[in-house]
Amino acid sequence: MAAHSAHLFSIVPGASEPIYRQLVDQARRLVAGGQLAPGDAMPSVRQIAQALALNPMTVSKAYGILETEGLLTRRRGVGMLVAEAPEPRPSVASRIDLLRPTLERAAREARQLELDADIVLALFTRILKEAS
Incomplete structure (x- = not known):
């Protein structure tokens, strides 16, 4: 299980797309592209917020959406992990x-x-x- 850096993510502050949505879309692409694999540990909300100078609630909202979608899973004592996928890689x-x-x-x-x-x-x- 690899721990990933908060520097996987980048945001465009002036973009029309909300910051939480930018984070959600980037995580989806990283998982779909194989850069984030099932079981990989995600950077903490605090790490991402500090690295990107964001409000932690913004990062938490993105993680919540990804968890609801089933892309991430929360494991006590470990944090957020990339969820196990039924298929090895999206089409x-x-x-x-x-x-x-x-x-x-x-x-x-x-x-x-x-x-x-x-x-x-x-x-x-x-x-x-x-x-x-």
Whole structure:
């Protein structure tokens, strides 16, 4: 059971999406992508709140939603853990569904900046390869 750092998460304070929702969506993506595996210990509410300069209630709200959804489970004396999943990994289609809102926001911003689609796609490809 690995303990994960609060630095797994990042927030965009000025985004239209509430901070708790950003945390929930990031946790979903981390689990779907395999960076968080069943049984992995999550950083504490306090650790995330301190690392990201957030109100602990905001982090607690995100964890509560994830627990209600069955993505996280609370274990006394240990804290929050990634719940055991019935399937080893979500389907490609469900992982694409998790990525789509992020790409829609990026596309909207690219249009606002009047950037050519080919340039944006080339940048995205370069970023994907850098992260590998």
